[in-house]
Amino acid sequence: MKRVHNPGNIIKKQICQFLAPRVRSIIESLPQDLLSKTEEIRLRHSRPLIIYWAGGESYLGKRGPVASVKEAYMVSGEDLERTLELISSYSLYACEEEMRGGYLTIPGGHRVGLGGRFVVESGSIKTLRNVSSLNFRVARQIKGAGEKVLPFLIDRHVGRIYHTLVISPPLGGKTTLLRDLARLISNGVGILGQGGQKVGIVDERSEIAGCYQGVPQLDVGIRTDVLDACPKAEGIMIMLRSLSPQVIITDEIGREEDIRALEDAVHVGVSVIASAHGSTLEEICRRPVLGLMLENNYFERLVFLSNSRGPGTLEMIVEGERGLPLYSARSIRE
Amino acid sequence: MYLKMSGAALIILAAYLFGLNLSLMYYNRVRLLEELLMALEMFLTEVNYxxxxxPQAFLSIAKKINRPVGSLFFDAARLMQxxxxxxxxxxxxxxxxxxTRELDMPQKNxxxxxxxxxxxxxxxxxxxxxxxxxxxxxxxQALGEAQVEHQKNNKICKYLGLLGGMTLVIFLL
Known part of the structure; x- marks a missing residue:
């Protein structure tokens, strides 16, 4: 597996320009090795500036990492306001829809989570005011993340992709795997025994393709169409009607309408690759709608990921109908 | 005599041009305010539809509006980018x-x-x-005031320039 760029450079080149000048200068002065592993940059009103990486965090002072909160740089309201202006390209009016979802996407596919006071009108979120925290999540594409999994997802006789459900706990690498599967299936790899297939991604939370103004910022393949920020159920129907995909990829399914749309896709012969939060098959089976889908054997392959040896650890691949394990990391480790 | 006549003509012309220039200043204020209003209308369209x-909205406005209002939007967009x-x-x-210099507007505007x-x-x-x-x-409102001022001062400036030039010539002769 290879990472696309040096992640430290990604932060300096793609993220720093959206930070308020004082925060920017702090982040820019960090050593390269620290930037390379940084996964999140957290700005919270009147609280210390913190960066997070897998399994750790660091307070940041004006001259770099510091040991205590007292020495850390306290993020001001002005820093937050300026940063929000920069990430919204000076246009909060153009980002209302995304803000209602609690995030904004910036060029490079990085997502900025927003916290603050939500204004609710007639029971639904109208807008977000008084932003009090910002969380920059560094989008990292790991090319090759799906190479190990893909051979188990192909019906080699007809070159068809099996209906697949990727299951993992949060931060388990579901989205990274889906993104790489999209890239591999779309571009075509030798293992498919043919050219690529047309892939449709319904990316409700702009996570898979990391679209900025509708354009994918991450490599999702040359035959891939993306419906960005589109509700899953409607997006799947739009895909089926107008973009004739051979494979539909979407993440975090679970609502009844999502499942109904996926059923439609399955019935018209389009392969579906989806993901769901969970750790074990039992846990998924307990969820009303997903459980029903598994009971009815909609999915032909179940892929389990975990964090046991870092995000994206492939634990198991199971044949959907009979529950036969096709791959098990435990048996390999033993 | 011929020299005196041409000198007098030159003085009258210069004074008239001075008056004309003053009246153009009033006209320019009206034009700038009209263009600013037009630019804001364009901005509202960009926001609405x-x-x-x-930055892109500013660049789009800058392409359609003359200087210096167009330059104002263009320079702001460039800085943002x-x-x-x-x-x-x-x-x-x-x-x-x-x-500021090219805009040449009263402090209120x-x-x-x-x-x-x-x-x-x-x-x-x-x-x-x-x-x-x-x-x-x-x-x-500012445009209304500028239009009134323009109408009031347009002819006055031109005539005062012309008459001022003629008065000066009479004195000199």
Whole structure:
């Protein structure tokens, strides 16, 4: 597996320009090795500036990492306001829809989570005011993340992709795997025994393709169409009607309408690759709608990921109908 | 005699041109305010129908509006696109400073333009629209005043220039 760029450079080149000048200068002065592993940059009103990486965090002072909160740089309201202006390209009016979802996407596919006071009108979120925290999540594409999994997802006789459900706990690498599967299936790899297939991604939370103004910022393949920020159920129907995909990829399914749309896709012969939060098959089976889908054997392959040896650890691949394990990391480790 | 006559003609012409220039100043104020109103109308269209980000909306306006109003929007957009971490207000005010001389407006109107700086990109769509409409209203009032001033002073300036030149010639002769 290879990472696309040096992640430290990604932060300096793609993220720093959206930070308020004082925060920017702090982040820019960090050593390269620290930037390379940084996964999140957290700005919270009147609280210390913190960066997070897998399994750790660091307070940041004006001259770099510091040991205590007292020495850390306290993020001001002005820093937050300026940063929000920069990430919204000076246009909060153009980002209302995304803000209602609690995030904004910036060029490079990085997502900025927003916290603050939500204004609710007639029971639904109208807008977000008084932003009090910002969380920059560094989008990292790991090319090759799906190479190990893909051979188990192909019906080699007809070159068809099996209906697949990727299951993992949060931060388990579901989205990274889906993104790489999209890239591999779309571009075509030798293992498919043919050219690529047309892939449709319904990316409700702009996570898979990391679209900025509708354009994918991450490599999702040359035959891939993306419906960005589109509700899953409607997006799947739009895909089926107008973009004739051979494979539909979407993440975090679970609502009844999502499942109904996926059923439609399955019935018209389009392969579906989806993901769901969970750790074990039992846990998924307990969820009303997903459980029903598994009971009815909609999915032909179940892929389990975990964090046991870092995000994206492939634990198991199971044949959907009979529950036969096709791959098990435990048996390999033993 | 011939020399005196041509000198006198030159003095009258120069004085007339001075008066004309003064009257053009009043006309330019009217034109600039009209163009500013037009630019704000374009901005509202970009916000309403395209949700166009501010820098792109400014560039689009700059392409359609003459200098110096067009330059004002162009310079602000360029500053925003330079990723220097400046706020919209800082970009606008810097562009305003750069174009102050060419804009040549009374302080009251310049204050209005300055006020625009703290409005750009702030708030949601309806909030942005409301703020722009309010500024448009104030600009319309300023335009009305500028038109009255122009009508009042246009002929006066020209005639005063001409008559002033003639008076000077009479004195000199």
């Amino acid at each position: 395209g949700l166009t980000p501010l 330079q990723n220097r971490g400046l706020s919209a207000c800082e970009c606008w005010r810097a562009a305003l400073r750069k174009n 310049m204050d209005l333009l300055d006020r625009l700086g703290s409005i750009w990109g702030r708030g949601d769509k309806s909030g942005q629209q409301r703020q722009i409409v309010l500024i448009q209203e104030l600009l319309r």
